[in-house]
Amino acid sequence: MTDPAPASQAAAPEGWWDQLWSSSFMPHGCCYNWQPGIIWSHVISDAIIFLAYYSIPLILFAFVRKRRDIPFNAIFIIFGVFILACGTTHLLDVIDVYVPLYRLAAAVKIVTAIVSIAAVWMLVPVLPQALALPSLKTTNARLESLTGDLRRSNAELEQFAYIASHDLQEPLRMISVHLDLLSRSHGARLDDKGRSHIDVATAGAERMRQLISSLLAFARIDQIPTATEAVDANLAVADALQNLAEQIAQSRAEIACDPLPRVPMERGQLTLIFQNLISNAVKFGRADSGPPQVAVRAAARDGEVVFSVQDNGIGIDPAHFARIFLIFQRIHDRKTFAGSGIGLASVKKVVERHGGRIWVESRPGAGATFHFSIPDHREAAP
Amino acid sequence: MNTSTAKRLLIVDDNESDIELITLALEELGCTPAVSTASNGADAVALLDQMVTGSSAALPDAMLLDLNMPRMGGQEVLAYIASQPALAAMPVAVLTTSDSPRDRATCLQLGACLYIVKAYRLAEFVASLKPIVELLGPATGTPPPNPPQGGSATATPMQASAARTDPPRIERTRT
Numbered sequence: 001m002t003d004p005a006p007a008s009q010a011a012a013p014e015g016w017w018d019q020l021w022s023s024s025f026m027p028h029g030c031c032y033n034w035q036p037g038i039i040w041s042h043v044i045s046d047a048i049i050f051l052a053y054y055s056i057p058l059i060l061f062a063f064v065r066k067r068r069d070i071p072f073n074a075i076f077i078i079f080g081v082f083i084l085a086c087g088t089t090h091l092l093d094v095i096d097v098y099v100p101l102y103r104l105a106a107a108v109k110i111v112t113a114i115v116s117i118a119a120v121w122m123l124v125p126v127l128p129q130a131l132a133l134p135s136l137k138t139t140n141a142r143l144e145s146l147t148g149d150l151r152r153s154n155a156e157l158e159q160f161a162y163i164a165s166h167d168l169q170e171p172l173r174m175i176s177v178h179l180d181l182l183s184r185s186h187g188a189r190l191d192d193k194g195r196s197h198i199d200v201a202t203a204g205a206e207r208m209r210q211l212i213s214s215l216l217a218f219a220r221i222d223q224i225p226t227a228t229e230a231v232d233a234n235l236a237v238a239d240a241l242q243n244l245a246e247q248i249a250q251s252r253a254e255i256a257c258d259p260l261p262r263v264p265m266e267r268g269q270l271t272l273i274f275q276n277l278i279s280n281a282v283k284f285g286r287a288d289s290g291p292p293q294v295a296v297r298a299a300a301r302d303g304e305v306v307f308s309v310q311d312n313g314i315g316i317d318p319a320h321f322a323r324i325f326l327i328f329q330r331i332h333d334r335k336t337f338a339g340s341g342i343g344l345a346s347v348k349k350v351v352e353r354h355g356g357r358i359w360v361e362s363r364p365g366a367g368a369t370f371h372f373s374i375p376d377h378r379e380a381a382p
Numbered sequence: 383m384n385t386s387t388a389k390r391l392l393i394v395d396d397n398e399s400d401i402e403l404i405t406l407a408l409e410e411l412g413c414t415p416a417v418s419t420a421s422n423g424a425d426a427v428a429l430l431d432q433m434v435t436g437s438s439a440a441l442p443d444a445m446l447l448d449l450n451m452p453r454m455g456g457q458e459v460l461a462y463i464a465s466q467p468a469l470a471a472m473p474v475a476v477l478t479t480s481d482s483p484r485d486r487a488t489c490l491q492l493g494a495c496l497y498i499v500k501a502y503r504l505a506e507f508v509a510s511l512k513p514i515v516e517l518l519g520p521a522t523g524t525p526p527p528n529p530p531q532g533g534s535a536t537a538t539p540m541q542a543s544a545a546r547t548d549p550p551r552i553e554r555t556r557t
Contacts (some may be wrong), residue, residue, distance in 0.1 A: 161482075167450075169479050169480075169481070170397075170450075170479045172502070173479055173500055173501075173502050174397075174399065174400075176502040176503060177403060177501075177502065177503065177504055177507060178399070180503055180504030180505070181403075181504060184504065205502070206502070209502055213481070216481075220483075
């Protein structure tokens with residue numbers, strides 16, 4: 001930003017331009033009778049004001065450039081221009097003491113006046129908005145209260161997990177065990193219908209037990225510390241395959257696993273992810289296309305590793321993409337595909353807990369590929 | 383049945399039907415100990431104190447302890463037992479509904495020799511008590527009738543310390 005005065009007058013005719021720089025007046029120093037005391041006090045203080053006025057806009061511009069989040073950018077800029085213009089008037093005050101460039105000084109003052117009116121014009125409507133901005137204190141207080149809420153809700157979740165692990169399971173266990181006792185001691189006296197009622201009740205209790213235990217596992221994910229050391233993802237997949245050995249053998253699924261990198265995660269948590277994804281890939285196979293084919297792959301990108309588990313199963317309608325990651329959401333009826341509706345929710349929770357994302361690509365009938373990313377800011381390891 | 387030759391088992395559980403179930407399950411496993419019961423931790427501690435001072439029967443050969451009980455929970459009972467040298471020899475098995483890993487770790491740390499989660503199915507429940515039968519040992523021994531305090535104390539420590547330091551015993555219950 002240069003001195004706006006000459007520029008704004010540049011369009012004026014030649015004569016004006018010359019007049020602007022003419023000094024056919026007495027220098028201001030004459031009015032001070034060239035007394036050093038008064039001259040120096042004016043000159044020095046005007047010079048200091050000029051320097052200060054010129055440095056403030058520089059600071060303002062630097063601030064606006066760096067803090068893009070601060071609103072009212074235009075206000076900051078017009079303020080900068082206003083202060084620059086004011087500074088220029090003080091510079092001319094210094095010059096006028098010796099060289100009477102009064103016309104130039106007048107032009108600069110006119111420009112300053114216009115800019116200051118513009119600043120006021122812009123400032124007035126912004127005032128209520130600026131007042132409405134939350135102060136740092138209120139923002140901090142709100143943050144603190146939110147953190148408190150979060151801490152409380154975590155503590156409650158932990159409490160819930162404990163209650164679920166005992167208080168909810170205890171009566172259920174009694175129902176289940178005593179149904180067995182009833183069946184054993186009085187089963188012979190019941191007819192088929194009576195025995196079938198006991199079986200249904202027992203199956204219901206068993207299902208409830210599985211739900212509670214999955215819910216508990218889901219709640220406990222937050223209690224497991226996130227690992228600082230890296231684990232070989234191949235080991236996690238091996239663990240998962242071992243845990244799924246029976247399901248894989250029954251479905252005659254073929255699992256192909258590329259060599260996988262190391263990622264900063266706890267082994268059990270990575271196993272949980274692969275186990276759920278591979279189990280789903282095998283479970284949701286298509287009856288008409290032979291044994292399920294599952295491929296596990298990984299690709300290291302900048303700062304993260306993206307794993308994928310691909311199957312050739314029944315696929316997922318994109319309309320359900322968001323729903324499948326929610327807890328207790330099921331897309332199929334229980335008879336077609338068994339499950340608690342917690343697996344993918346747990347996977348998502350673990351992935352997000354490690355700062356990663358999970359998403360799916362699929363079309364009905366065309367298989368599904370689940371991708372999840374784990375940030376890895378260490379040296380890129382193969 | 384001659385109670386003087388039978389093994390003695392103290393069951394601490396606030397759920398009466400569970401005490402019945404435990405007795406029934408042990409019976410099914412061919413184990414018929416003399417059972418005494420307490421329905422909460424405070425009663426159990428009082429009973430153990432009486433046993434130590436000799437104002438009641440001798441200490442049991444083993445104790446089955448529930449965790450979640452009114453007045454005094456199982457973990458507090460474990461802590462109390464650990465603090466009493468006279469009780470240190472008695473093997474304590476925790477039998478609880480809680481499958482919380484934290485509870486398991488705390489109990490084993492407090493000196494429980496077994497941590498068994500109460501099973502949902504009768505057959506599993508019975509099977510899960512097999513380590514208790516092993517802990518009690520064969521009932522058909524010929525222990526001296528009404529052994530003096532010292533006698534019982536020399537008979538049990540071996541068993542107890544073996545049970546307390548033998549990890550496979552604990553592993554066996556993690557099914």
